[in-house]
Amino acid sequence: MRAASGLAAAAGLRGGAPLATGLAGMAAMAAQSSQAADLSGPYRALVCLFMHGGNDSHNWVVPTDTTGYADYARARQELAWPAHKLLPISVSGQAAGRSFGMPEELAPLRRWYEAGQAAIVANVGPLVRPITKPEYAAGMGLPAKLFSHNDQASTWQSLSPEGARSGWGGRLGDILMSANAYPVFTAVSATGNAVFLSGSQVTQYQVGVEGPVAPSGVSSTSVFGSATAPAALRRMLANVGTSPLQAEYVRILQRGMSANTILQTALPGVSVPPIPATTIPFGTGGSYKLDEDDLTKQLRMVAQMVAAGQTLGMRRQVFMVSIGGFDSHANQMRDQPALMARVANAIDYFLTSMGSLGMLNNVALFTASDFGRALLSNGDGSDHGWGSHHFVAGGMVAGRNIHGRFPSTALGGTDDIGSGRLLPSQSVTQMAAPLGRWMGLSSSDLATVLPGIANFDANALRFL
Numbered sequence: 001m002r003a004a005s006g007l008a009a010a011a012g013l014r015g016g017a018p019l020a021t022g023l024a025g026m027a028a029m030a031a032q033s034s035q036a037a038d039l040s041g042p043y044r045a046l047v048c049l050f051m052h053g054g055n056d057s058h059n060w061v062v063p064t065d066t067t068g069y070a071d072y073a074r075a076r077q078e079l080a081w082p083a084h085k086l087l088p089i090s091v092s093g094q095a096a097g098r099s100f101g102m103p104e105e106l107a108p109l110r111r112w113y114e115a116g117q118a119a120i121v122a123n124v125g126p127l128v129r130p131i132t133k134p135e136y137a138a139g140m141g142l143p144a145k146l147f148s149h150n151d152q153a154s155t156w157q158s159l160s161p162e163g164a165r166s167g168w169g170g171r172l173g174d175i176l177m178s179a180n181a182y183p184v185f186t187a188v189s190a191t192g193n194a195v196f197l198s199g200s201q202v203t204q205y206q207v208g209v210e211g212p213v214a215p216s217g218v219s220s221t222s223v224f225g226s227a228t229a230p231a232a233l234r235r236m237l238a239n240v241g242t243s244p245l246q247a248e249y250v251r252i253l254q255r256g257m258s259a260n261t262i263l264q265t266a267l268p269g270v271s272v273p274p275i276p277a278t279t280i281p282f283g284t285g286g287s288y289k290l291d292e293d294d295l296t297k298q299l300r301m302v303a304q305m306v307a308a309g310q311t312l313g314m315r316r317q318v319f320m321v322s323i324g325g326f327d328s329h330a331n332q333m334r335d336q337p338a339l340m341a342r343v344a345n346a347i348d349y350f351l352t353s354m355g356s357l358g359m360l361n362n363v364a365l366f367t368a369s370d371f372g373r374a375l376l377s378n379g380d381g382s383d384h385g386w387g388s389h390h391f392v393a394g395g396m397v398a399g400r401n402i403h404g405r406f407p408s409t410a411l412g413g414t415d416d417i418g419s420g421r422l423l424p425s426q427s428v429t430q431m432a433a434p435l436g437r438w439m440g441l442s443s444s445d446l447a448t449v450l451p452g453i454a455n456f457d458a459n460a461l462r463f464l
Contacts, residue, residue, distance in 0.1 A: 038440040039179035039315060045306050046435055047319045047350075047365040048169060048196055049295075050157070051343070053326030054149065056373035056382050057389040059336060061120055061402070062086055063409060064101045071410035075375040075420050079332055079382060085283065089113060090400050100402065105282050105340035108348035109391065114400060117351065117360070118393040119463045122404040123415070124431050125371065125387040125424030126155040129455040136417050146371075147384040149327070153370040156428055157196035159451060168432055169318045170199030171449040176439060177202050181313025184259045188305055190298040191322040205259060207305070209297035211267055212260035215253065263308065270307035273353050275300055280345050282337035290345055295323040299350040307357055316439055326369060332381040343367070347393055354394075361395035364438060364464060366431070375409060375420025387415070387422035390431065392463050396438065403463045430456050438464040 059081050063072055073080040086101030087110055094100075102110050112118040126143045135141055144161045145151035151161035158164035170187055177183035187197040187204045197204035206213060218237070223229035237254060240247040275291040282288075290296055298321040309317060323346075325339055347365060354360045372388025387407065393399075404426040407415035415422045429450045436446050446453055 037175050037442055037445050039176065041440075043306075043309065043315055043359075043362050044439055045302075045309075045317045045319060045363045046169070046172070046439055047299075047302055047321065047363060048157075049299075049343070049347070049365060049367045050153075050191075050194075050196070050320065050322040051326045051339075051367060051369040052153065052322055052324040053328070053369070054152075054371045054373060054384060055326045055339075055367075055369040055388060056328055056332065056336065057369075058373065058375055058382075058409065060102065060106060060340065061089075061122070061389045061406075062101050062103075063098060063406070064088065065097055065099045068098060068100075068409065071408065071413070072375075075409055075411045077377045078379075079377045091402050094402055094406050098406065100406070103283070103337070103340055105337045106344045109344040109393075112348065112351055112393055112399070113391075116399040117395055117397055118347075118391055119397050119399045120402045121390045121392060121426065121431055121461060121463060122402050122406040123387040123422055123425045124390055124404070124428060125422075125426075126152060126159070127424055127427035127429070127456075128452065130427075131423070133414075133417060133423060136423060146386065149370050149384075154195055156368050156370065157194065158198075159429065164195050164198075166198045166200060167194070167196035168436075168449050169196040169320065170202055170204065172199075172436060172439060172441070173197065173202035173204075173318050174199040175441065175445050175449070176316035176318070179315035179440075180317075182259075182262060184255070185263070185305070185309065185312065185314060185317065187318050188302070189320045190301045191320055194320050194322075196320050197318060207263075207301055209294065209301050211301070211304075212263050214260055215257065218257070262312070263305075266308040266312055267304055269311060270304055272300060272303045272307055273349075273356055275349060278345075280341050282341040284334055284337050286338060288338065288342070290349065293342055293346060295321060295342055296346040296349050298322075299346050300353070303350060303353040303357070306354070306359055306363065318439075328373065329378065329381045329383060347391075351393060364392060364394040364396065364435060366390060366392045366435065368428075372422060375416070375422070376411060383419070385421040386417070387424035392435075396464055398463050401463075403461050426461060427456055429453050430458065430460050433458045434461055434464045 062081055063069055081103055085104050088101050091100055128143055129141050131141045154162045154164050158167040173187040177186040180186050184205055187202045189197050189204050189206045217223045217233050220230050240250045275296050277291045279287050280290055302319045354363050367390045372385040373382035374385040407422050411420055417423050432450055
């Protein structure tokens, strides 16, 4: 509401369209908080791919050395991925003698990894500060509400439990928006409202897989069966009235409609590869068509926004896409192959599209999820865990490697805090730090975007 009030004071509008330069004028509102940021250089975009439900990443990156696989298989039991279905991956920087593989369903993502344009970040999770197993057992220094879906999803996105008012992607946007001709397109969600993209100044702009989402009542012939309601709504939008609440509502709705008009004009001018109608098989004998996959459609919309951003004067953007279905308490080995295939093929399509646009070096995509799962099987699936492995992909990634110490997968081992729940060796904050630096943040900016970063080695991960 403060941002909208600032827009109300903007005078004169680009091209004579109401609110258009108001949207652009939001840049001045961010200038004060972005003095230290380096927003020069080429365009850059950060893309968060969130896997709702808590992804069991222990089956995405599997130790294949004799000791490591034996520990993994004993812990996982019927959840263990068969060794003959694991594709070897190149790794340096892990303990001598260790080797790793990825399931066949992840082959499209593995290709980017082996090409040096994707990397793995090992055993990441929310932490307040680094802690030891004895400290965990004593309840010392723990993040709030561990193992809770809502709270841990929020903590990944905002570094605070459910109820957080801003996310680290939105706080990043607060600083970055001054670089953009249209700051309203700084933080863009293709998956609905997300705390990750909420800031104090930036307002997340939401799109559907087909483009801008317009208020249907304005252009409809009826609203809730009333033929007169659309005209009444249009009259209301032309008159802010005397109520502060109505004035604010109208102003915000007009801002969204103006942004939609700008984007609808820009999108037809970009050319992004269509999603191929490829049938994607996965290990259980099932299959799906890539051009019908919602995650791939979301990423195509992001690709279109990245391409359109070049004509709209965008310099820094943060995006979010998501996919559900990862709460694998049951039927894990039935459902996990399809989820792997969907994520891997969606990322493959997106990176291929970025390459065709000459923008592969300008984007960094990273995965996130509520939490990892427990290594120990519950008989048909895995229960809530903590540490998990994640991917970062793009042309500037220090790929073909696992960053951070890969944990022991032995039950009762050095990293097991109980039932195969892994104590994270890297915090979400540490994973976010190089992403923020790549986008142009200074050390002081990082302290604003990532509260508590002083508790960690902010330079521990160098995957960009």
